[in-house]
Amino acid sequence: MNPQNNAEIPNIPPIFLKPFSAQDYENKLYAMWENSGYFNPDVCIEKGITASDAETFSIVMPPPNANGSLHAGHALFVTIQDIMIRYARMQGKRTLWLPGADHAGFETQVVYEKKLEKEGRSRFTMDPKDLYKEIMDFTLSNKSFMEGQIRALGASCDWSRALFTLDDRVIKTVYDTFLQLEKDNLLYRGARIVNWCSKHQTSLSNLETEHIERVDKFYYFQYGPFVIGTARPETKFGDKYVVMHPDDAQYAQYTHGQQIELEWINGPITATVIKDEAGDPEMGSGAMTITPWHSGIDFQVAKRHNLDYEQIINWQGKLLPIAGEFTGMNIKEAREKIVEKLAEKGLLVRVDENYTHSVPCCYKCDREIEPQIRAQWFVKTKPLAEKAVAAVNAKAFSFSTDRDERVFRDWMDKIEDWNISRQVIWGIPIPAKICVDCDAGMVDLANTVTECTACGGTVVADPDTFDTWFSSGQWPLATLNYPDSTDFKNYYPTSVMETGKDIIFFWVARMIMLGLYRTGNVPFKYVYLHGMVRDKHGKKMSKSKGNVIAPSEIQDKYGTDALRMALMVNNAPGSDMNLDPDKVNAYKKFANKIWNITRFVLSSTEEYQPNAPFTETDAEIINTILTAQITEISSLMDNNRFDLASERIYHFVWTYFADELIEASKPLLASTDVKVVQSQKRLLVTHLITSLKVLHPYMPFITEAIWQELPAEMKDSDMIMVAKWPGSK
């Protein structure tokens, strides 16, 4: 290219004389948008951009964790939601996208604990208040960093309404719900088997565990006249009940409650026969001993027959004094030694070396979960789940794919009570007193409870915090300021909940249950779930594999618009996608193509007349081809098929506009017939404006950068962000 030639063309703003460079524009343009106030629907109404009676479109943003950098999944969700929002805003809807930041309780505490570990410190030796303050400082500094990255992705969200999950309003909402649940008898505190992580020293919900398949040894021991099997000999010290199925013929001679003297690990014991349907005649010998404190099934058996419970393993994963000589040993090292001792005593029958089973582990540290009995707060979820299923039956909300709805229903059908207590510092304190003499708990928002209402015993403040998902589950209520705000009236239920399919149970299901519970209405009408972003070969991104693609690096190299397009094109809703830098590069080229299309159009449209009459041919192109293409694109967008719409737009701009229309225009522009030339100029400008508009939701920066350089007579608005979508009123 020879700049001198171009410099002679008066119509081209100088910026078009070099290739598009995203870095030169993005920050400035975002600041311009943000300063305009147009992210805020109230401002749009004030300034006459949006009609005051316009249809609303609202999204509550899933608040990113304020504990680190954004990853590719964040870039994907920001892109999808921003496309929805920008499209709605251009259609003249009253459009709200409400951002936030998540303190992310346990998650953040784990991140912070790793930091402490590196510094040779531990949360267990710290004053809880100091720890809380340190994590707060850490989180707040990360929060502003994270919000900067959201801005860099082009998110046109209303920062004036931003909320943090530890803000007073959130806490008030959560406390109100907690109290309401108690009043409605949907809340209880009781000793139940919980998933205990002995590294993180907290209980976890079932969803916070993952099952890891392992091959372990499976031992058979002589237990009096019975042979019992176990993979966990270290729990067997207290086993004094032997359970068999009531109908198991091989044990017909034994009666329920019968006592048997037998030799066991640390000497003679008296065992009691329990007939219970938990015993499976097909499994092993059909007889089993139970450890009610450390097994869910055993706990149920013990509950049914009112048996004793005894803790064998302490909270740190070490054996308690009941283990005799093994007291204080870590369960892993104790296992082999216990087996050795049983073998010496002649009680080891045989060992199955290839026992394959999956064991529940902490999803953060992979350490085996130790089931423990602990008094915790539980929400009775069945009544809440029934309402949620009724709502989906009544089509009060729907999912982007049928399979998501099936997955949702499946989980709702077999939902169990939800443990909402966590032994975590970094979270919202549970506003309750707990009894030190029994397991009772009393909701105590006003701090007036002085003794146990169940036993009259001494009470203390509950040291626990809420499961983050309990508060996140009320996020739409808190952000829209339930119950009396105008935002709540205007925007609840929101139009769309867009989030990752991996948190359909953690978050989406909980928001539906709690939203329905508090307001009687679903929190959103449509659930769009995106898949995971993987590396270019479909592998999960992880630091250890070294295949993590940081959005900020991609943005620096190729531009944010290119990243956004790469994330959208051919990425079907709900399925995982692979992010290949080569694909991003393809859309960087596309950005430059748009740049040069503009340059050509501007350089060819001196003395452009906005009202020049179209020739018959050109009118035909406008009325049929252009209209048809835009209708199709809008229709795909209305159906949330941004993957298909973006590909269509790409070809509309490159294949049709650039390769066909512009090439065809070259001889026509050279025509001696002024009418043909003027019509052609108007045709090119019309296509340019239309292209920029339909591209804008996907590639907001370059389209706005160009828009700002266009002569006033070509455009219908100062900013393309609030320009009218083609075909909309």
Added chain:
RNA sequence: GCGCGAUUAGCUCAGUUGGUAGAGCAGUUCAUUUACACUGAAAAGGUCGGGGGUUCGAGCCCCUCAUCGCGCACCA
């Protein structure tokens, strides 16, 4: 165990109600003061995992098998 998904060009993936397949990247040939080389033109490349069925017609619907992946939940 229960449930779900995938299998389409060398690679990574699209394909909305059934009408003999599309993109990006890679590769082939040609074009060089062209709006744009971050380019253009042209061609090449797939019996849509195997088998069976429904249909005038199947990548798409049904059955079955195989392989890969995911979710949930158990286990003495």
